[in-house]
Structures are given as structure tokens and as C-alpha cells.
Amino acid sequence: MSESDIIATPAVEPNGTPPEDRVHDKEDRLRTSFVREVLDAVADGDDEAARALVAGLHPADIADLIELTPTDERADLIEALAGMVDADVYAELNEHVREDVIDEMEPQQVADLAAQLDTDDAVAILEDLEADDQLAVLRAMEPDDRAAVEEALTYPEESAGRLMQRDLIAVPEHWKVGQVIDYLRSGDELATDFWEVFVVSPDHHPVGTCKLSAILRSPRTVQVSDIMARKQTLIPVDLDQEEVALKFQKYALISAAVVDPSGRLVGMITVDDIVHIIQEEAGEDALLLSGAGEGDINEPLIDTYKSRVRWLAANLVTALVAATVIRFFEDSIARMAILAALMPIVAGVGGNAGTQTLAVTVRAIATNQLTGSNHWRAVWREIRVALLNGLTIALLIGVGVTIVLGSAQLGAVIAAAMLTNIVIAGLAGVLVPLGLEKAGTDPAVASSVFVTMVTDSMGFLVFLGLATAAGLAG
Template sequence: MSQTDLQELEDENAVQGEGEEFDEENRLKPEFVRAVRDALEEEDESRAYELVEPLHPADIADLLELLEPGERRELASAITDLMTGDVIAELNDYVRESMVEALPASAVAEIAEQLDTDDAVQLIEDLDDEDQQAVLAEMDAEDRAAIESALAYPEESAGRLMQRELVAVPEHMTVGDLIDYLRDHDDLTTEFWEVFVVDHRHRPIGTCQLSWVMRTPRHIPLTDVMKRDQTLIPTDMDQEEVALRFQKYALISAAVVDESGRLVGQLTVDDIVHIIQEEAGEDALLMSGAGEGDINEPIRDAYFARVRWLIANLGTALVASLIIAAFGAAIEKLVALAILMPVVASIGGNAGTQTMAVTVRAIAMNQLTKSNTRRMLWREFRVALLNGVTVAALIGMATAVIFTPQLGAVITTAVVINIVTAGLAGVAVPVIFERLDQDPAVASSVFVTMITDSMGFFAFLGLAVAAGLAV
């Protein structure tokens, strides 16, 4: 038996049997992915289908993302009936966009009609206007109207994200009327957790969980068992604020209302989980100026997203360089200054990054507002002072032993000054961004780094000159 035959046998054995496609962390095994690739390379579509068929739609989406663009199209062609709307909905945005663009408008429309409105909108919204219109023209009038209505709302708003599929009933019903209504109307959505009760103007006045309905006698009016207190989400609310509402009030679902207070849709917790994950990752990436940071993002887009902040960083680094240049003569006379300068700047930069991360998170979670900004500044000042004294004492003693006690005292003072400055800057920079209606996570680190580097060099070199160490 040849080496190639042995490898193929190993790959086949590795992917046979339930659960053997995954490792202990529930990720697709490299052997399984390689087996699928080999089947595609050999144009054995039946083998590729056999391998993929047992997978959950989310795992099929993961598999597609692991393949090269050409391999994705080949696999999609081999498993046509497995490429359901659920698979498309789980795909990474960039992967989904590239695959959808390769499909005819009729095929995209067919997939969109299988999805809930929010997932269908996500599928169509990134297409060019011309492609959008072509897809919408292929859809049923009702589905087309729902998607066009959603696209009219701003991106990342509740109106764009909400599901139109819900159950709403008038307030005069009894529990028995509601049960009969649910049984008699086959066109109602099949997946829901609660029923919305509305008045004659279609404004939500309460909700009934299905568990309440099933355990309540038929003759009881809905108004006697429904929950009147509810969190209503305006259609124009940003998705980040929506996620905070769900987290704060422990919501499973919530009604979405238009400007007149009419019920137009609902948001459910499964949508919010995706939003929370997306927002958390977005803030972390924006703090570094890395753009969207998606490994499937086109190289050109990644380049433009990152290079502008690197150029900005180059400009801010020049500020620190000018400070060093101003003390060039002192550095020439005392080489120890050049050795220790990076230590002061680095410690300050790390301290600033810590505080900035805490601040950005506090702003995102609505924990930091105008009413407690001063308290936050005072708190971080005290934390920075304690950190500064602790770290400065260590570096000061080491410097005194290795170099001179006088230089140890200088670096001790400079480190305290820089860490305190870093703490204040780590709060102030994101807050200033937020006050200017800008995302506080957007490249705040560039400016905090400039402040900590500049202050570190200035404090250390300035104190050294003032102490006469470089005379």
C-alpha cells in the first residue's frame, strides 16, 4: 500500500463515527478538514457530501470558513441541499458576502425567504444596491416589504435587527381564546417564548409567557395574568444600548416599537448574544486601531483600516523624539539615562493601557457617565499613585545599587509622575472621545501612548538635568 493510500485511509478513519469530526474543544479536526479538501480535489462530490451531511449548520459554516475561497464554492456546489438559510446565517460576514455574490439573485432570494427577517436583512444589506434590488425582485411581496422596511432603519439599530415574526393578540382575549387562536392559525411563527398583548392601537400593554398560559384556567382574562411592566425598545436605539438593556433587566425577549409606540417587532436574547460578542470584539480592536480585525477581511480593507493609525502613531512618536532631542547633550554625558529611559516610558504605557481598558469598558457598560466622571478620576488617581510608589520603589532601589543613589531617586520620582499621568490620561482620553460623540475605543491607545512616552521622557530627563547628573 502506498503512502498516499495510507494517508487517505487515516483521514477516512479519523472522520468516521459520531463526534469524531471534533476535537475536545468542539473544533473541527484538521484531519476532517483535510479529508473534505481531498474529496473536493478528487472531484468526489458524493464523498464530500457524506462527510459534511452529519454536521450541524453552524459547523458547516465553520468548515466553509476554514476553506479557501475556491474550495468554498466547490463544497457549496457539492452540498447544495445542505446549504440552508441556517448555514448562510451562521457564516462570517465577509465569507457570506463573497459566497452570496457568486450566487444568482433567484438563489439568494430563495435562501432569504427561509430565514427570519433579521437574518434575511443581514444577508442582503451588504450587497450592492443593484444586487439588492435584483434579489428583492425575486422575493414574495410580503417578504420583500418586510426586508425593505428593515433596510430603511439605520445600521446597527433595533429596527434593522428586529424580527417581524411574533405573536400579538388583543387585550380582550381570555386564556382559552389565546390557546384556540394559537391552535387555529397555522400561519403564526412557530418559535416564540411569549405573547404580546396589545391595545386597539396596536401598542403593547403587556406580555404573557407561554408557561403562564399553559397553567392558567381558560376563563381567566389575559389582562389578569399578563405582565404589565415591560422594557420597550425604540426602533432607532443603537444595538449596544439594546444589549445593555437586555443585560440590565435580564430579558429573554423585548418588544420593539416605532415612534408612535406601535408594536413593530421583537428582539430575542439569541440576537443579543451575537451583539455582545460583536461589540466586545469591536471595542478591543478599535482600541488598537486594528479596524475590524477579521481574518477574512480583504487585505486592501485591512491595510487602510490599520495604516492610518500607524501614521498617526508615527506623528505622536515624533513628539516623544523631540523631547529626547532636547536633552541630547545630557544623554551623551550620562549613558545611564539612555539605558533607563525606555523603562520609565514602558511602565507608564502599560499603566495607561490598563486604566484605558477599564474606562472604555465602563463607558460601554454605562457605568461611567457625566455624573461620576470626577469620582472615576479620583479613584484612578489613587490606584495609579499606589502602583507608582510600589513600582518606583523597586526600580529606584535597583538603580541605586547598579548606578548611583541619586539616579535611583530621580527614576523613582519620574516613574511615580509618569504612572499617575498615565492613570489620568487613561480616563481622560476615552472620556473626551465620548464627550465629542466619538467611539471612545477608537485608537485611544495612540494618544495615551503619546502622553505617557512624552511625560516619561520629560520627567526623567528633566529631573536628571535638574539634579545635575548630566553636567
């Protein structure tokens, strides 16, 4: 950067905040220099300068700033920013960071914070507290807020009941548009953020919805029943949040009504809540496949250790299965050492083939593309893909071994083994997750362990078995 560029770039905007390119980089991340500038101001006791720097930031950016701050400096930063770290910022915080911050607060402070949030965000703050701390916070809350949070906590974790908001607009279908508009303007206690009005029967069962645009464009004398859409997507209160996200994605929903087992309207879910869920679920399956747990860099060290070590131990056991297969062919390997150099190639390529199929299958199951009605078609498809891949790779490795090692027989053996193992890998990659799902287990959790065991052990068995049968180690 030239001296003229530095001079031309203003230190602050007219409103006193730093210019955008000084705060964010091209990927819209907070610049390291900006974070350091804020923390230096806090360390120097210049709270006013720190607040001026942060004044123009979105709550999500302030949350990022707190997350990027070293753990031992967070309390000072939050104290320096005082009222700027409000309920909206806490709602955006990473759950592990938020838990650490909440642990330092008094129950009444947490209760006041929860009262400012939508029910789903308040529940997200309280659900991870220790039982005694949670009870203390609930006791400090206003009766109405407490009742809503307590009800939400009775629903299963990661369900629509935990995710939904209780504040919504519901009107009877015999009302006229004018009545609805007057009702919306009448009270301060009504929901303020909504995209549609739910129409309910006398027993509070949803019978339709009205978009705000339809209400605003219709004459006051028109009845709600004449402009409402009777067909709507209803979300059962106990539906898993991943299924909720799939419904929003499939039907392009902005919001949806949540109903209890009796069909009564009890809440609504909006798309801004679902965006986070889609991101979480997409990353979760990828991390589960690798056995990396939550994969959150803010997760406590001991929790990360526990989530990873058990899968490493499982991999150790499955590796012993492959080692046992090798032991059966000790004599063959001793007589022809080149077999020891070639057999990891067969197992490794087969493992990669299995991982490819596994990733596609787990994703298809997660997005409801793969169900009981088409799973055999998916199996047959993967067999054909594996055959094509296997023939291609087998030809390449067979010709390569023949040319480099000068043995057409060894080239033929490794080609046959490679083809066989890739086909086996393809079958394992689709059958293992399907089997786990049928058994009621998350197919993303343990699939990779079993697929790796199959491809390694079968790769060694087929290659060494064919080599021995062909007399190469004789």
C-alpha cells in the same frame, strides 16, 4: 494511540455519519483531519461521500466547514453538498465569507434564500450587497418579504430596527386564554419560534406580555389581562445594538418588544440574536483600542490594510512628539549616556499603566458602569490606584538603579520620574476616553494613540528634566 484503540473506534456511526470524536476536538472545533477528508472527497468527485460525512453536522458546523475551506475550493464544496447548505447555514456564516459566496449567486437564488430567513438574517445578507445587486434581489422577492426587508433597510446600521424580527404573536388584552391557544393553533402563517405573547391595545401599542408557561398553565376561561405582566422592557427601533445588548444583559431578557417613535409594536428581538451582538461588541472595543480594525481573518486584505495603516500613521505622528522632547535634552544625554538607557523604562512602564487604566475605563463606559453621575469618582479612584502603583514601582526602580549603578541621586531621579509618569498615565487613561465620549467620539477608537503620546512624551520630559535639573548631566 494503540492498534487496539484504532480497531475499537468505529469509522462511522450506525446512521452512516462519522463518530463525534472524529469530527470535533476537545474545544468543539472541527478537526483538521475531518475538514481535509471532506475536501478530498469533493476533489475526487465523490459528492456522496462528502454528503455522508457532513450529514450529521449542525448548520453552525457546516458554516465553520465552509469558512475553513480555501477560497478557491468553496464553490465546489457548496455544489457538492447541494441542498445541505440551506438558509440556516448562510445565517451562521461569517459576513465576509457569506458576501463572497452570495456574490457568485444569481439574484433569484439570493431572493429565495432570503425568503427562508427571519427578517434580521435576510437584512444581514442584503445590506452589504452593491446597490444594483441589492435592487435586483429585492425585485425578485415576494411582495411581503420585500416590504419587510426594505423597511428594515431604512433603519440605521447596527440598530434595533435592523436586528428585530417582524414575525411575532400579539393579542388583545380582552381575549381569554382559550382564544389565544386556539389562535396559536389556527394558522400556518404565524411565527413558530417565540417565548412570550405580546399583549397590545387597539392601536397596537404594547401593554404587557404573557409567558407561554403562564398561558399553558391557566384555565381557558381566564382573561389575558389577568395573567399578563404589565411591566416590560421596550426597545426603541433606532436604539444602537450595543445598548440593546446591555438591556438584555441587565434585565435578563429572553425576548423584548421593539416599538417605533409613536410607541406602536413593530417587531421583537430574541436573546439568540443578542448573544452574537455581545460577542461582537466585546471584541470590537478590544480591537479598536489596538487600531486593528475588525480583526477578522476573513476580511479582504485591502480593507484590513486601510483600517490598520491609518492608526500606524497616527502613532508615527505621536512618536515624533516624544522624539521632539528628547531633542531638547540632547546635551544632557550626550554628557551622561546612561540616561538614554533608562528613559525608555520610564516611558514604557508609564505606557503600560495608562493602557491598564484605559482598558478598564473603555469597558466601564461600554457597559454603562461609568456615566456622568460617577465619572469624577472614577477619576479619583484611578489617581489613588496610580499613586499606589507608582510608589511601588518607583521604590523598586530607585533601589535597583542605586544598587546597580551606584548612584543614589540617579536612583532618586528615576524613582520620582516613574511615580510622576504613572500618575499622569492613570489620569490620561481615564480622562482621554471620557473626553472623547463627551465629544461624541467612540472612546475605543483613538484613546490608545493619545494615551501613548502622553505617557511617552511626559515620561521623557519628566525624567530628562529632573536629571538635568539635578545636575546629573553637568
